Amino acid sequence: MNELLVVLGWIGLYAPMALGAVGSIMGCSVAGQAAIGAMLDTETGHGRYIGVSAMPSSQVIFGIVVMFTLNRPVNIDNAAGLFAVGVLAGLALMFSGVYQGQCCAAAIHASKAKPEIFGLSIVPAAIVEGFAVFTFIFALVISGGIPKL
Amino acid sequence: MINQRFKYTLLLSSLPVQPAELFTSKLPVISRIQLDKRLAILDAEDTADLDRIEGLLHWSKMHEWDDATIINRGQSELNLIRSSFLRDIVSWRLELRTLLTALRRRHAGENITPSDIFYGFGDHLQFIRRNWQKPDFGLGNTLPWLKQANQLITENKPQTLDKLMLELNWKHYARLSLGHYFDFPAVALYVLRWDLINRWVSYDKDRALLRFNELISAGMADVSLEFEGKP
Numbered sequence: 001m002n003e004l005l006v007v008l009g010w011i012g013l014y015a016p017m018a019l020g021a022v023g024s025i026m027g028c029s030v031a032g033q034a035a036i037g038a039m040l041d042t043e044t045g046h047g048r049y050i051g052v053s054a055m056p057s058s059q060v061i062f063g064i065v066v067m068f069t070l071n072r073p074v075n076i077d078n079a080a081g082l083f084a085v086g087v088l089a090g091l092a093l094m095f096s097g098v099y100q101g102q103c104c105a106a107a108i109h110a111s112k113a114k115p116e117i118f119g120l121s122i123v124p125a126a127i128v129e130g131f132a133v134f135t136f137i138f139a140l141v142i143s144g145g146i147p148k149l
Numbered sequence: 150m151i152n153q154r155f156k157y158t159l160l161l162s163s164l165p166v167q168p169a170e171l172f173t174s175k176l177p178v179i180s181r182i183q184l185d186k187r188l189a190i191l192d193a194e195d196t197a198d199l200d201r202i203e204g205l206l207h208w209s210k211m212h213e214w215d216d217a218t219i220i221n222r223g224q225s226e227l228n229l230i231r232s233s234f235l236r237d238i239v240s241w242r243l244e245l246r247t248l249l250t251a252l253r254r255r256h257a258g259e260n261i262t263p264s265d266i267f268y269g270f271g272d273h274l275q276f277i278r279r280n281w282q283k284p285d286f287g288l289g290n291t292l293p294w295l296k297q298a299n300q301l302i303t304e305n306k307p308q309t310l311d312k313l314m315l316e317l318n319w320k321h322y323a324r325l326s327l328g329h330y331f332d333f334p335a336v337a338l339y340v341l342r343w344d345l346i347n348r349w350v351s352y353d354k355d356r357a358l359l360r361f362n363e364l365i366s367a368g369m370a371d372v373s374l375e376f377e378g379k380p
Contacts, residue, residue: 030155034331037162040187105158105331113166 002076009079012086013070016139019090020063023097027056031104038112045115052104055125059097062136063090069140072148081146089139096132100125158331160190167342171319172312174346184343188336195333198235201226202337205239207344216268223270234334238325238341242318244271248295249314251277251286256302308352319345 031053039046066089070082107121164187165178179187191199204210205226214222223243230236247269254261261267261281267274273288280287285295294317301310322342329335 030158030331033155033159034162037159037164040163041165102155105155105162109162109330112162 005076005079006074008083009074010082012079012081012083013067013074015083015086015090016063016066016070016093017060017090018063019087020059020061020066020093020097023094024057024060025097027059027097027099027101027104028053030098030101031056031108034105034108038108042112045111045118048118049108049112052108052122052125055104055122055129056097056100058129059093059100059132062132063093066090066093066136066139066143069143070146072146075149078147081143085139085143085146089135092135093132096128096135100128100132103128153332155331156333157190157336160187161331161335161339163187164339167339167346169323171315171345171349174350176350177343177346179343181343181347184340188340191333191336194231195336198230198232198333199337199340201230202235202239203340203344206242206341220268220270232334234325235337238322238334238337240270241321244269244273245314245317247271248273248277248286248288248292249298251281252295252299252302255281315345315349 032050035046035049035053038049066086070086072078072082074082103125104122107118107125111118111121164184167178168174188196188199205223212219227236227239227243230239248271250269251261251267261278263275263278265278267278269277273286276288277286284299285292289296294313298310298313301307301313319342322338322345326335326338329338
């Protein structure tokens with residue numbers, strides 16, 4: 001049982017980074033495809049399409065910071081806490097990355113047809129980013145309560 | 150899940166946005182050659198489905214078979230389309246054509262009784278046979294456009310009727326597009342809407358007259374009138 005707890009603790013340590021990366025991979029992939037498609041149909045504004053398509057990369061950065069904050073010797077006292085905070089923060093970051101990618105793809109698609117709405121079209125993606133930031137900040141805050149030794 | 154819903158993000162983002170209103174179009178937003186180049190991104194199964202859909206709906210891809218063969222082959226082609234959503238789109242359009250055919254045949258003086266065979270697509274064939282003499286085949290409540298279409302046929306206004314049909318299709322496709330942004334149904338709907346735009350912008354009175362005269366001249370080329378050259 002103790003060994004299992006320790007394994008779960010290690011999973012929790014690496015989960016924010018791994019799941020955040022999965023979210024960023026999927027999000028950037030979808031948004032990147034939209035950006036490349038839009039470049040085929042437009043003559044200008046390519047830079048901003050690529051810029052928007054990179055928005056979901058922040059999740060992996062948040063994941064790395066949470067992972068380093070959680071990083072400590074794993075033992076049976078802190079394993080459950082590490083697992084819970086790490087996995088839940090990781091899942092939230094992963095889903096935010098995926099769905100932010102979808103928002104970015106929609107924003108690129110819409111602003112391609114109507115360039116004047118570019119600023120407004122990225123608001124949904126920014127709101128999703130806000131939720132990722134909540135996840136990140138409160139993972140840092142709550143990790144302060146997990147025993148270090 | 151995400152892969153299917155965002156399978157053709159690149160393709161659909163590379164296609165120009167179609168107008169909200171069909172009749173404001175002066176030209177297709179993309180040429181067929183360019184569209185076909187972009188559609189090369191589709192995987193083999195989706196390409197086959199799109200070919201089937203266009204084969205069933207595009208007049209230029211129709212064959213001059215008898216009614217029974219057209220229906221049987223059409224039904225078997227329809228069953229090969231993998232997505233029920235896309236099968237429904239095709240069925241809806243074929244059913245619309247069946248109803249229009251029935252209106253035209255009745256206007257031409259044909260009489261169908263419940264025991265007669267009436268070839269067509271959709272679930273309303275029984276209704277059509279049973280209610281042949283009713284202006285809307287008893288389907289006016291579910292298909293309100295039928296009365297209008299019947300009136301236009303009676304008043305001999307084919308162009309207005311064609312416009313009504315194009316608008317019906319356009320609005321139907323627009324309604325179905327909601328919720329499909331980067332998946333294969335979105336691609337199929339884009340192509341079907343392109344077909345509608347292309348058909349609308351190809352309406353040209355002068356070209357039609359020219360073509361009509363050409364056909365008349367070609368048909369009359371071998372005909373010599375007896376009184377020609379006689380004093």
